[in-house]
Amino acid sequence: MKFIIQDTDKHTHARAGLLETAHGKVETPIFMPVGTAANVKAVHMRDLRDDVKAQIILGNTYHLYLRPGLDIIRMAGGLHKFTGWDRPMLTDSGGYQVYSLTGIRKLKEEGVTFQSHIDGSRHMFTPENVIDTQRIIGADIIMAFDECTPYPCEYDYAKNSMEITHRWLKRCTERFENTQPHYGHEQTLFPIVQGSVYRDLRKQSATEISSFGADGNAIGGLSVGEPHEVMYEMTELICGILPKDKPRYLMGVGTPANILESIALGVDMFDCVMPTRNGRNGMIFTRRGFMNMLNNKWKDDYSMLDKEGTSFVDTQYSRAYVRHLFRSGELLGGMIASLHNLSFYLWLVGEAREQIRAGTFGLWKNEMVKKVSTRL
């Protein structure tokens, strides 16, 4: 996988780059829609490609392993063929599920044993079989198996967790190097920096992760409940250590403001469930602020959903109509909001990229952060 940096902002650490995978190019900074279970919820692949203009989407190892299962994906010829998405893909390793599904899992040196949230059956993920699984799924970028620490997190727990993540990374890397892609296209492995909110741990982890010389590096364990300033502080610290010539991926982030601020700190890739999950629950993000479509104030607002929006839904449906759909529990509401929000997120990072290339990112970012944080 290739990555080149095309422009660097003079006043911030923002970069505009180009990532090249076997399934095509990705212009960074980029937002990657989350498609956990072999679909971006409530959005057609066609709309994802032509309307949202998504360049790369996510899948999830844990969820796909449980359903539909590896045999089905292998027989389909991999996740690209199975879903019909022929552009770049990235799979998360399941490390986050180990965190979020806590209570039905047990963590050991060997790996993690857990019970399926679907039928309670017992399974084990190890660094090795998570790589094998991601070979079968066949995404262009695959993630190392890590432990995402909760927040707050005791120093000793964070330290042990970080160390086990490092040992697992070594095992992931070995397995990755000793296995081949199943479908003829190249895959690449991203390691993940951990260390919770402790500067020395984050520094140590970023240094360790950098030494692997991967094609790209991820920052995990943030946006799990810590204050935004802490998240930015850690991100800044880590970006100062990770190699400059490789893409940096901040996992699970975030709000439009989080993304803009993190781009300024030198992050190139993002993913987050917010535009889709919050969208399904009535939240609409726009360049002028965000709105809760369930609120009473939209009941007779017949203006377009977002007159400045880039999606066809923005000028196809009125706010009053979208509010009606949400209040009636109509599925179309979630579909409209998901499509709109993803379009907005992709517009936002695309515009950030343009501003970086034009040398005007810093000022634009500051103004945009204020706007997108406004409640409408």
Add this chain to the structure above:
RNA sequence: GUGGAUGUAGCUCAGCUGGUUAGAGCACUGGAUUGUGGUUCCAGGGGUCGUGGGUUCAAGUCCCAUCUUCCACC
């Protein structure tokens, strides 16, 4: 007509033998949601307890009357 039930928040109901400012679920009004378990959590507003009398220190609760709705039987 007779007998038996019923009446408490917008809706469906809980309130044991009378005892602090009458509760729940849903709905309603807001808020949260960050590598997704089609959500889930949090907060808030809202009731002359059908009506009128009575007993009692004290009545949603007991007594009488009346009205509402339902059931059964003539």
